[in-house]
Amino acid sequence: MAYPYRHEKEVRLMSEAFGDPAARTIEGWRARGGYQGIARALEIGRDATVADVKASGLRGRGGAGFPTGVKWSFMPKDGTRPHYLLCNADESEPGTFKDREIIRWTPHQLIEGCLVGAYAIGASHCYIYLRGEFFEATQVLAKALEEAYAAGLAGKDILGSGVEIDVTLHVGAGAYICGEETGLMSSLEGRRGEPRIKPPFPAAVGVFGMPTTINNVETLAAAAHVARHGGEWYRQWGTEKSTGTKLFCVSGHVNRPGNYELPLGFPLMELIEDVCGGMRNGAALKAVIPGGSSVPIMDAGECVSCELCYEGVEAAGSMLGCASVVVMDETADIVKQVRRMADFYAHESCGQCTPCREGTSWAARILRRIEDGRGTEDDLDTLMQISEQMTGTTICVLSDSLAAPIISSIQKFRNDYLALIRRGERVGAA
Amino acid sequence: MPDNGRKPETVALTIDGREVVVPKGTSLLQAAAGAGIEVPHYCYHPGLSAPAQCRVCLVEVEGAPKLQPSCVTVAQDGQVVRTDSDEALEMRKGVFEFYLVNHPLDCPICDMSGECKLQDYVFAEGREHGRAHEPKRVFGRDDFGGDVLYYGDRCVMCTRCVRFMEEVAGDPRLTVVERGSRAVIDTFFDQGLEGASFAGNVVDICPVGALVSKEFLHKARAWDLDHTPSVCAGCSQGCNVELHTRDNLVQRLKPRENQEVNGHWMCDYGRESYEWINRPGRLESPQAGRGSRRKPTDWRDVLGRLHARLQELRGAEVIVIGSPLWPNEGLAALDALAQAAGQVSRRVFRSPRAQDEDPLPGFPLLIRRRDLAPNVDGAGLLGFDRDGSDVGEGGLDGVAAHDGILLVLGDELRDQSEEFGASAALFVYLGTHDSPAAANADFVLPVTNFAEQEGTFVNAQGRVQRFQQALRPPGTARPAWLVLGALAAALAGNGPPPSRADGAFAALVAAHPAFAGLDYDVLGVAGAPLADAGAATAAAAGQRAP
Numbered sequence A: 001m002a003y004p005y006r007h008e009k010e011v012r013l014m015s016e017a018f019g020d021p022a023a024r025t026i027e028g029w030r031a032r033g034g035y036q037g038i039a040r041a042l043e044i045g046r047d048a049t050v051a052d053v054k055a056s057g058l059r060g061r062g063g064a065g066f067p068t069g070v071k072w073s074f075m076p077k078d079g080t081r082p083h084y085l086l087c088n089a090d091e092s093e094p095g096t097f098k099d100r101e102i103i104r105w106t107p108h109q110l111i112e113g114c115l116v117g118a119y120a121i122g123a124s125h126c127y128i129y130l131r132g133e134f135f136e137a138t139q140v141l142a143k144a145l146e147e148a149y150a151a152g153l154a155g156k157d158i159l160g161s162g163v164e165i166d167v168t169l170h171v172g173a174g175a176y177i178c179g180e181e182t183g184l185m186s187s188l189e190g191r192r193g194e195p196r197i198k199p200p201f202p203a204a205v206g207v208f209g210m211p212t213t214i215n216n217v218e219t220l221a222a223a224a225h226v227a228r229h230g231g232e233w234y235r236q237w238g239t240e241k242s243t244g245t246k247l248f249c250v251s252g253h254v255n256r257p258g259n260y261e262l263p264l265g266f267p268l269m270e271l272i273e274d275v276c277g278g279m280r281n282g283a284a285l286k287a288v289i290p291g292g293s294s295v296p297i298m299d300a301g302e303c304v305s306c307e308l309c310y311e312g313v314e315a316a317g318s319m320l321g322c323a324s325v326v327v328m329d330e331t332a333d334i335v336k337q338v339r340r341m342a343d344f345y346a347h348e349s350c351g352q353c354t355p356c357r358e359g360t361s362w363a364a365r366i367l368r369r370i371e372d373g374r375g376t377e378d379d380l381d382t383l384m385q386i387s388e389q390m391t392g393t394t395i396c397v398l399s400d401s402l403a404a405p406i407i408s409s410i411q412k413f414r415n416d417y418l419a420l421i422r423r424g425e426r427v428g429a430a
Numbered sequence B: 001m002p003d004n005g006r007k008p009e010t011v012a013l014t015i016d017g018r019e020v021v022v023p024k025g026t027s028l029l030q031a032a033a034g035a036g037i038e039v040p041h042y043c044y045h046p047g048l049s050a051p052a053q054c055r056v057c058l059v060e061v062e063g064a065p066k067l068q069p070s071c072v073t074v075a076q077d078g079q080v081v082r083t084d085s086d087e088a089l090e091m092r093k094g095v096f097e098f099y100l101v102n103h104p105l106d107c108p109i110c111d112m113s114g115e116c117k118l119q120d121y122v123f124a125e126g127r128e129h130g131r132a133h134e135p136k137r138v139f140g141r142d143d144f145g146g147d148v149l150y151y152g153d154r155c156v157m158c159t160r161c162v163r164f165m166e167e168v169a170g171d172p173r174l175t176v177v178e179r180g181s182r183a184v185i186d187t188f189f190d191q192g193l194e195g196a197s198f199a200g201n202v203v204d205i206c207p208v209g210a211l212v213s214k215e216f217l218h219k220a221r222a223w224d225l226d227h228t229p230s231v232c233a234g235c236s237q238g239c240n241v242e243l244h245t246r247d248n249l250v251q252r253l254k255p256r257e258n259q260e261v262n263g264h265w266m267c268d269y270g271r272e273s274y275e276w277i278n279r280p281g282r283l284e285s286p287q288a289g290r291g292s293r294r295k296p297t298d299w300r301d302v303l304g305r306l307h308a309r310l311q312e313l314r315g316a317e318v319i320v321i322g323s324p325l326w327p328n329e330g331l332a333a334l335d336a337l338a339q340a341a342g343q344v345s346r347r348v349f350r351s352p353r354a355q356d357e358d359p360l361p362g363f364p365l366l367i368r369r370r371d372l373a374p375n376v377d378g379a380g381l382l383g384f385d386r387d388g389s390d391v392g393e394g395g396l397d398g399v400a401a402h403d404g405i406l407l408v409l410g411d412e413l414r415d416q417s418e419e420f421g422a423s424a425a426l427f428v429y430l431g432t433h434d435s436p437a438a439a440n441a442d443f444v445l446p447v448t449n450f451a452e453q454e455g456t457f458v459n460a461q462g463r464v465q466r467f468q469q470a471l472r473p474p475g476t477a478r479p480a481w482l483v484l485g486a487l488a489a490a491l492a493g494n495g496p497p498p499s500r501a502d503g504a505f506a507a508l509v510a511a512h513p514a515f516a517g518l519d520y521d522v523l524g525v526a527g528a529p530l531a532d533a534g535a536a537t538a539a540a541a542g543q544r545a546p
């Protein structure tokens, strides 16, 4: 079966082989140009590889959008202590399903990306931290990794270069917070998945106390292509500040939801109307969450001229995040959606920080009460204040991540709340 | 940077408008504390790592984009910090409200009430009324084993207890289970805190009433307790403690910080061994006469008769039995009296010893020592030799039948018969409790225990430590040094005896070179090492050998 949906406006650097089982094997992947990136990196050397990735403008695809080459250059240059590369494959952000597809269709693409990243930062060990529920993806990746070891692409003396890079798979237990970089490190070390205060930053004191770089699956996959083709090549797509292509995970009330790889800067409305085949049943657009559940909700007006790049979404009042676009039509019940997010964050908060531990669950309970028709207008003020207290006050940004949808939904969809509070009416059918 | 004897580097900053100079590397929280500004905090504890998770100690630092956790933010030169800016206060108000969302507010029945940091902070900085109307989550109570009970609903999840067990006790028996607001502290499977010999400290460092002592549960309200700086009498480590008393009884012991001795900690053995201080049935007035001829009398009479008798016997052989539960002043006065009275042939003490030491891994200075008495080292320095077995009995060969002068202080002679001292020319028994083996005593003198007087002990490190008086003595009981010092001075015919504890200490310093150079006032509540602490402990170790 062909991969669910394709569109001619896509630029499929990473996703061309999605849906094609032949690309899962090492031969299949090599036939598609695989492992040329690591070969070139080994040829041009460590510093040139980092410089290439810097020049490409590639930014982290895990949500924060930090320039990848810059992050790599933070790693200490003296080789006295072991360095580690961590590949963040914990993909748990509601609405996000791109890393899973990279892993299950193009496992060698990820392995190559890990080799490039590890080589660039001087790490001889890379851990891929997989979300616990990624059962199939893990099996596919494990098989591919065996092939890579057998072909001399991982382990000792990669491609006869004398460079040694081991790749280890680590399956988590299914906790969202283990996707936060320092939480992931704690978890990998065998502790509770609890984020750590920064500084010290991972490049100084990371996993096992050693210099560490952590990158998202898609970031590393893209880095493999940059390594192969060079930094300038990558800049032909995207905008000045958001270069290259990005996988957009579109879900919700569109006719053709799915993963679409598009150049950054692609217009949001074109994504909905054209690429995704328009709104389901031709209904009117009500709201879009452009970057996974952790970012502010946009109303239909804000979507109109929004371009899907880091700076474009920010200008429209939200964040690109990991580019998980959740589209909601007029039948969507915003209060319920936000309450469900609150339940999620309350469930996934690691519980260290007071504003997050207490704030997420308190907000969830208030939202539930409003949803049940027992809310008051004071509750909205309380929610706004709680959310402000949860912003910028905690170790990681899980707490901010719930505050964003609460604040934005109350600001932009206050009438939905008021209808429930005043008349017990749910707006939207769902 | 190498510090070749130069002053450690310092940084100067402004906190709440005050100029503060602190050593490089000091956290903002500590820097503020040094200037007398308390930044509220829960997860930070000076004896533990700082995870910066409670988010209470956030302060405003000029130039920083958001509030900074003062417990882990290092003070920088020229920094301008405000712990009480509107933003910081507003944020703290919010955090305290969060704490109360699920808190049961059961202060009226909570042991911590009155010394609870949640109560204090919310009262000082919190909102007048909470806005949380939702049902609270309920955990109930959990027995953690040992002396520790856990009230999960009161827990502020600071994880101090977890970190103490892991980092200091080196025995990670507590953990956080579950996540979010369902998170709760628990033990692993079937193993609790039982047998963990330093676990009681988790009750002390718990900032709220989540961890409480079973032994202390509902025994006293915090505000009814008097706190007296003292020294644990459990072993020769001499942990600095506070005696918490009410109704003239010790209710509990709490460790008192001393980085040279016990850090912030103490052991459970010491914490739990205080009932002997409260033991009823005390000797309340002096008595004179052997066996059935024994009669209560008063101090004036008894001291007069005893003095006369000592003069009659002057030059006789004297055997002295002391006790390392008694402070230096009493033991030194006992020795002085013996010397004035005659030929001292033996000076001994008996005292129980544990099989092993019990060190605290995360604070290596603190070791529960083998000697289960506070002043074994002081007794050694004052010329007393250990006698008897490791349970503090036996020995005393030939003492029971001694025909000279027999002076006993503090040893209840539990293992001795009623014939003890029958042939002694003079048998003087000073103690807190009467004893069958004191039947032949010519004089029975009620003396105070250490909690009923002030004085000093020498610990196993060769450190002289002062303790203060926490309790009123029973009846007319007096400190041993006062009784013995008066007799010794009268007998030796030298000046007036000391009438205060500082004088008693000065007298012992004058008489015993090991204590040279020490001054009672200078000792303060933190104590000071002997001039030659090493030699002193070596001497003590020598006399300890079997």
Ligand SMILES: Cc1cc2nc3c(=O)[nH]c(=O)nc-3n(C[C@H](O)[C@H](O)[C@H](O)COP(=O)(O)O)c2cc1C
Pocket: A059, A060, A061, A062, A063, A064, A065, A066, A088, A089, A090, A091, A092, A093, A176, A177, A178, A179, A180, A181, A182, A214, A215, A216, A217, A219, A220, A396, A397, A398
């Ligand atoms: C609560 C939380 C969850 C996160 N989950 C993920 C995740 O599942 N996958 C991921 O790649 N990044 C996740 N991140 C972002 C990571 O912390 C980190 O920024 C990212 O892995 C860095 O990689 P990049 O620079 O390649 O984007 C999460 C962040 C937070 C605060």
Ligand code: SF4
Pocket: A177, A194, A195, A348, A349, A350, A351, A352, A353, A354, A356, A357, A394, A395, A396, A397, A398, A399
């Ligand atoms: S913000 Fe929430 S999830 Fe993040 S460390 Fe704090 S409690 Fe844990």
Ligand code: SF4
Pocket: B154, B155, B156, B157, B158, B159, B160, B161, B162, B185, B202, B205, B206, B207, B208, B210, B211
């Ligand atoms: S029980 Fe006490 S010390 Fe332990 S986490 Fe809770 S509040 Fe902190």
Ligand code: SF4
Pocket: B232, B233, B234, B235, B236, B237, B238, B239, B262, B266, B267, B268, B269, B270, B271, B366, B367, B368, B369
């Ligand atoms: S170590 Fe010794 S002095 Fe310290 S608390 Fe325990 S018994 Fe008391």
